[in-house]
Amino acid sequence: MAGKAKDSRAKLDVLWLYEAVNSVPSDLLADVLTNGNPELRVAGTRALSQGIDRIPDSLDQLTKLVSDDHARVRLEALRAPRESSFREIRRTRLERPRQANGPVPRLRHCSR
Numbered sequence: 001m002a003g004k005a006k007d008s009r010a011k012l013d014v015l016w017l018y019e020a021v022n023s024v025p026s027d028l029l030a031d032v033l034t035n036g037n038p039e040l041r042v043a044g045t046r047a048l049s050q051g052i053d054r055i056p057d058s059l060d061q062l063t064k065l066v067s068d069d070h071a072r073v074r075l076e077a078l079r080a081p082r083e084s085s086f087r088e089i090r091r092t093r094l095e096r097p098r099q100a101n102g103p104v105p106r107l108r109h110c111s112r
Helices: 002-020 026-033 038-050 058-065 071-079 084-090 105-110
Strands: none
Touching: 002 026, 002 038, 026 038, 038 058, 038 071, 058 071
16 A cells, blocks of 8 residues: 555656646646546646646546546636636536535535
């Protein structure tokens, strides 16, 4: 388990280094966005939002992330599109099955 934690931390550090120079490789971003660790997916979603105009298929990726299992990933995906051309993502419905405790009320407010 400790090996996975170190690997996740290393990927996060590498992502932040590339983010600092505005050049996140697409293979690293894809790996982080599909990782099992929600903290990595949150960081990847934030990196995707910062490069939204430079990353191909960013709208498709953000649309998938809006339906993520983790609330922070969904929130970052909803926060990401500030450009008027990306308003479609804010209208994307969360089509995940409801969890026992229901959706997070603030997420519905953020998507309006």
